[in-house]
Amino acid sequence: MRKCRDCGAEFKPTHFNEKLCSHECKHAAVKARRLKYAQSDKGRLTELRWRKNPEKQRIDEKYRKSKKGRAKAVERATKYMKENQHALYRKRLGQTAPYRRLRNELISIYKNCQSCGSYNDLTIDHIIPTSHGGRHERSNVQVLCRSCNVKKMWVDNEKLS
Secondary structure (H helix, E strand, O other), X not given: OEEOOOOOOEEOOOOOOOOXXXXXXHHHHHHHHHHHHHXXXXXXXXXXXXXXXXXXXXXXXXXXXXXXXXXXXXXXXXXXXXXXXXHHHHHOHHHOHHXXXXXXXXXXXXOOOOOOOOOOOEEEEXXXXXXXXXXXXXXXXXXXXXXXXXXXXXHHHHHHO
């Protein structure tokens, strides 16, 4: 009887040089060995060389264009979005709670665009942009439809240039 090098369990080896008790322990040992190599300087350089290799880029491009590759990409993206849903929503200003509260409050008061009078696709617009020091408060926002908001953005950018 021998002791498994990975988990410490007693097992009867089938080969004179066997050091691991099961398939799971062998798999874990291989994974640990690959991780250790990947974190070494030699492993990092090898990975970098392979990523820049034109052959690898050609293989990746071919795979991405294949049906299987596209399906795998969609699967990965869906999984990422499910796991990181809250982080993705927080990134966009339109999904933060204070923004939603202010938007809903202003749209309930001003039921149409303050520029053209439209009732469709209403958003709130910062009069002084937050990127230029404007605050996210009621005195600095107005209700505009999306098209007026975009037009205003182009006018503001021309004035700033």
